[in-house]
Amino acid sequence: MKMLLLLLLPFSAQAGLFDFLSIYQANRAYESQDYKVAGEKFGTIDQDSARLNQANSLYKQGLYKQSLKKYQSVKQENLTFERLYNSGNAYAKSGQINQAIDSYESALKLKQDQDAVFNLELLKKQKRRRVKNKEDDNKKHNKQKNKSQKNKSKEKSTNKQQQREKLDSIKQQRWEKSLNKKLRTLMIPLNQPNEDNEQNPW
Numbered sequence: 001m002k003m004l005l006l007l008l009l010p011f012s013a014q015a016g017l018f019d020f021l022s023i024y025q026a027n028r029a030y031e032s033q034d035y036k037v038a039g040e041k042f043g044t045i046d047q048d049s050a051r052l053n054q055a056n057s058l059y060k061q062g063l064y065k066q067s068l069k070k071y072q073s074v075k076q077e078n079l080t081f082e083r084l085y086n087s088g089n090a091y092a093k094s095g096q097i098n099q100a101i102d103s104y105e106s107a108l109k110l111k112q113d114q115d116a117v118f119n120l121e122l123l124k125k126q127k128r129r130r131v132k133n134k135e136d137d138n139k140k141h142n143k144q145k146n147k148s149q150k151n152k153s154k155e156k157s158t159n160k161q162q163q164r165e166k167l168d169s170i171k172q173q174r175w176e177k178s179l180n181k182k183l184r185t186l187m188i189p190l191n192q193p194n195e196d197n198e199q200n201p202w
Contacts, residue, residue, distance in 0.1 A: 088116070
């Protein structure tokens with residue numbers, strides 16, 4: 001009887017039923033942290049909220065550039081805050097701090113949110129620290145450079161340059177690790193297979 005009922009439904013209603021199944025599977029996969037499957041399932045649903053969650057799934061896999069592209073494809077106005085907030089996270093994780101700060105600030109113009117304020121302040125603090133560290137490193141480097149020009153060979157200077165680059169790399173890794181612990185991603189619950197003016201098959 002159920003099979004017959006499914007065949008008698010109009011095509012748009014059948015599409016809604018398949019969306020409902022995809023939503024269920026996508027949500028289950030996301031909850032069980034199978035972000036690859038979640039992303040694939042969300043990708044089959046033609047809704048901005050699904051595109052946002054597909055972007056979140058890409059983000060959770062560490063595919064920050066791909067997630068940013070997907071976030072930018074979300075046009076629905078009532079999802080603007082979530083799009084900007086999570087874009088800020090993706091920019092931060094991909095090392096684009098200024099863009100991340102801009103995204104959080106734009107999100108906060110739409111809605112006051114503790115997590116967005118926390119992430120924004122964290123990034124601003126990290127940015128100030130990085131600028132200060134860079135200035136300190138430049139001062140040390142200039143002093144070492146002056147000394148090495150007077151007293152040391154080019155070979156030793158090259159070694160110090162390599163050590164400095166290694167130290168910069170370690171600092172960058174530590175900074176990224178602290179972001180991994182502290183940044184938070186918003187998930188948009190999908191409960192209805194259709195949006196806008198489409199009919200609900202239920």
